[in-house]
Amino acid sequence: MNTVLHKASTRGHANHGWLDTNHTFSFANYYNPERMHFGVLRVLNDDSVIGGKGFGKHPHDNMEIVTIPLSGDLAHQDSMGNSSVIKNGEVQVMSAGTGLFHSEYNANSDKAVKFLQIWLFPNRKNVKPRYDQISIKSISLKNDFYQVLSPSKDDQGVWIHQNAWFHLGDFEREKTTHYQLKSPENGLYVFMIEGDATVENQVLNRRDGLGIWNTNNVKITASANSKILLMDVPMNI
Known part of the structure; x- marks a missing residue:
């Protein structure tokens, strides 16, 4: 068995005022050659966005992107025509494939939205972009x-x-x-x-x-x- 430990305090950190973010792996202005990825797991960001703020329209391609809200409400729009709000108890996924644009904003003005955003390298490139969002409340278990x-x-x-x-x-x-x-x-x-x-x-x-x-x-x-x-x-x- 091999292991690698990443303590919370060793993550990359940036506070932009509207965004307080921690990066388990190299991302944006955080670069650590020993923290590039874990297998196909490329990005694990722990984000908190203040009320009314967020990420404007930006592109992605050939990446599988998973968002897991922890608290608050995250408003999403994309070039595939999807417009939704995701919240704790839900999971969102996008297959960026040949390319898409999307934006993410705090849907509330009075409280932060906190979420994990996770990127994985795909095993198929240039697929048709795809979006899905589900509730996981009905499948959740206690102590398992x-x-x-x-x-x-x-x-x-x-x-x-x-x-x-x-x-x-x-x-x-x-x-x-x-x-x-x-x-x-x-x-x-x-x-x-x-x-x-x-x-x-x-x-x-x-x-x-x-x-x-x-x-x-x-x-x-x-x-x-x-x-x-x-x-x-x-x-x-």
Whole structure:
């Protein structure tokens, strides 16, 4: 088993006034040659946008983009004609493919919107751009992981052009579970959204990340009430 630890305090950070952001991997003005990606997981941004502000129209191509709101409401518009608001308890995905434009704004004027934005390299380039947004409230579980993303449009959650699976879990203190990786070619990136947990022998705190590979099973024990995101991704780009 191999591991790489990314403590929350070691992430790239920028505060633009309207945007307070932390970058687990190199992004924008944050560059660390040792923090470029974890397998096909290229971007893991932890963003907070103040009321009424946001990202104006900007382009993407050949990237799978996943947004997981943590609190507040995020307004989205894109060149495919989609206009929506996403909030906690939902997951949004875009396959940028041949190219698209989109904007993201805080839908409220009186409170921040907080969300994770995650980019993955696709396993197919130049696909037709695609958008999806789902509620995950009906599939959420207590003290276990539930799938919110996969490679299959027929499986639970949203789907992307990559051999990747995402799971979320809300755990009470002292609860233990095991996660079985979906493919021997994959590694697991564990991101502590809230709380504390021990993953194998490594203690993780709020917003810490741990990458694990060359194993097929991972033991996770919550040491406090915790919310955990698992990203099961190919290690070879």
